[in-house]
Amino acid sequence: MREQRTSDRATSLLIILVIVSFVAMTIDIRAEGEGVVGTFRQGAQTIFSPLQSAATAVVDPAIDFVDAIANLAGLRDENARLRARIGELEERLDSVAGLEAEVASLRRILNLTPANESVGKVAAHVIARGDTFDASFRIDRGTSDGVLVGNPVVDDTGALIGVVTEATGEAATILPIISAAADGVRVKTPTGEVGILRGRGSERVMDFEVLDATEAVFADQLLVTAGSERYPAGISVGRVLEDGGPEAGRLQTTAVPLAEFGKLDFVVVLQWTFTTQLQTTTTTVPETTTSTTGGEG
Amino acid sequence: MSGRRILVGLALVGLAIVLQTTLVVRVSIYGVAADLVLLTVIAAARRLDPEPAVLLGFTAGIILDLLGTAPLGLRALVYTIVAYATVRTRDRFEVAIPTLGLAVYGIALMGTVLLAVVGTLFGEGTLRDPGVVRQLLLGPAYDLVLALVVLPAVSWALGTTRRREALL
Incomplete structure (x- = not known):
């Protein structure tokens, strides 16, 4: 009973x-x-x-120790491959130095600054992750370090990871772009086609859609942010996975993100929000006008 | 039911949450990780009275919801139902290790499917993922493997004295 x-x-x-x-x-x-x-x-x-x-x-x-043991067999091959790669890169270094100087000069002329270089950065350590159905993760930097809700997050190679959705004094939560719950990312192709990249929840594949498409996209083409309220322009996001052409003005294909979401240990928070972008633009425009006027004068 | 067992249950859930978010999720095979918190809720619900068991499931879920980005209440709903299902079926399945294993797999599968379906209804888009079938089938299988350690450990921590009960 x-x-x-x-x-x-x-x-x-x-x-x-x-x-x-x-x-x-x-x-x-x-x-x-x-x-x-x-x-x-x-x-x-x-x-x-x-x-x-x-x-x-x-x-x-x-975990690093276990990974190292597991990868021991492949380390020798990896070492040889890296040595060969270093040789190639050293050969290219001279020409790259010349190009860098040229780019810097052109930037000065055009008064341009790449998105990643114009904002402050906060390096952070990933301290916790969601489960199989929750791709979010937490980092050990928060508002006391200058991290704000809405800040974009990139990995150590500069590839886009996601956006800060929650921030306390000492920690913050990141919603990655691969999450099906995340907003789409506005990206553009090398030919200038602007579309939306959306996560499916699976690491390796994202949906890429262009409305009003005029040109085809091809596998391996780089996709970078096109600038939006969520992300500044010019951040590398992913590569086109399959060729695709416009059908009745609409292009649909798939892409893979550049970041390795399963292996993230460290990330970089960009101290950028759309509001700061607007403020910067508002204060920059009169200066440019003054400078031009002065130059003409 | 002593308050001590309820407190131990809460402490175990807290420990499971910390281990789940830092360790278990990193040991994913084919992109799927075991759900240690779900398993701890099942294991504790086997040993607690019905009401504390259901409340423990709800508490575990709500804490996970607060730590993640999914809607608050999603995992609370799922883990509450998982705890309740465990309470209602435990007497029928705890007759031998194979039937217990079957029950753990079944309840974990039910919880995972519920998480995917309700999550999709509330905007998580889980069922849109092409890998969702793999996630739904493999997750509970990993839980079953982990259960070999977690179930006896939780039974021991909650102070089960009978040897047969501890084994099962």
């Missing part, structure tokens, strides 16, 4: 908690992470971040 009563109470509790869960999901989605839910998130993350940092400090060396 007692067992039956306890079981009935558990069923009632289940129904209540299921309703609470659905209400919480609805409120969270409508509030878009702001309000009370955002405060709760920040509280939980503040509590768990130190524990996750400590655990990562222990886990990282162990």
Whole structure:
């Protein structure tokens, strides 16, 4: 009899908690992470971040050690390949130095600054990750280090990873571009076609769509950000996976991101938001005008 | 039910969350990782009274929701139902190790499918992923392997005294 009563109470509790869960999901989605839910998130993350940092400090060396053992057989080949590559790169270094000087000179003339170089950067360590269905991850830098919600995040090679969606004093959460829940990234091809790149949740494949397409895209073409409210222009994002041509003005194909999302240990947060971009543009335009006028004068 | 066992259950869930987000998720095979928190909820629900078991599932889920970017309540919903399913079926399956293994796989599969379906309904787009079938089938299989360690460990931590119960 007692067992039956306890079981009935558990069923009632289940129904209540299921309703609470659905209400919480609805409120969270409508509030878009702001309000009370955002405060709760920040509280939980503040509590768990130190524990996750400590655990990562222990886990990282162990995983690196296991990785090293697992890759031991391939290291010799990798070493030989890298030596050959160093030789090639040294040969190209002289010509690259000349090109760099030329690019710098042209930039001065055109008054251009690449997106990645015009903003501050904060290097961060990945301290925690989501599960199979949640591609988000957490880093050990937060608002006290100048990281803000909306800042883009790139890997150590400069490839786009995602955007900061939550930030506490000491940590921040990143939503990667490969997540199906992430907003699409506005990118352009080398031929100037501008389209949207959307994640599917799977690391290696993203959907690439161009409306009003005029030219075909080809496999291995580089896709860079075209500039939007979410990301500044000029960040490398991925490469086209399959050739595609416009059909009735619409082009649909697939692409792969450049970043290795499964192996991220360190990332770089770009201290850029669309608001700062607007402010910079607003303050730059009169200066340019003045400079031109002065030059003409 | 002593308060001590409930506190131990909460501590185990906390530990599972830290290990899941830092260690287990990095040991992914074919892009899929085991769900240690789900497994800990199943293991604790086998040993706790029905109400604390259901509440523990909800607590584990809500903490994971707060730490991630999915809608708040998604994992809370799934882990609550997983804990409840474990409570309702535990007497029927805990007769031998194979039936227990079958139950763990079944409940983990149910939880993973529920997570994908409800997540998609709430804008996560999980079912749009071409690799979702692999994730749905492999995840519970990894959970089953991990259960060989987690189930006895949680039973031991929650103070089960009978040897047969601890083994199962």
